[in-house]
Amino acid sequence: MKTIETLTGKQRSYLKGLANGVKPIAQIGKSGITENFIKQIDDALEARELIKVNVLENSLLDTKETANEVAKQTRAYFIQAIGNKFVIYRPSNKNPEIQIPR
Template sequence: MITGKQRSFLKGIANGMDPIFQIGKNGITESFVKQIDEALEARELIKINVLNNSFLSADECAKELAKATNAEFVQSIGNKFVIYRESENNKRIELPR
């Protein structure tokens, strides 16, 4: 579980990021979860865009993906959301205490 200070720090980093994945009308599939899992291991922090033709909201997608990948929900703004998971082998982000 991340603290409010850590969440704020991650929001600052995510502000300049572009979304690297999109969720469309197919929603969240098993292969999509696998790709997110690999991206979290490589980058730790990722931003995802939910397209207008998706049947899910950004909040629903974020909670489902965070649970499926054992990640932390950071923020959701409009159609985009950010999730974080500390990498085991490729640690890049040093969170404040």
């Protein structure tokens, strides 16, 4: 797998643009970040590379802190947090589709 150490502002902006049309595919509730949730996100990142997650209001979690923790546990990049949603990205090991500008 070709790894990128960090994303540039240009690359992050590109991914934000792609994330615009993406619907949240997972949500974090009262139980917070569980092992099962991380597995679900890991599988989703492998399949889609760029995903959006909804943090439910009843979870009482901070969206940005939660996003950074999920990104850390899944070895993904935190792209952005807006309101109660966040976007993370990780290139697929088996089938990378998103071409990030250099």
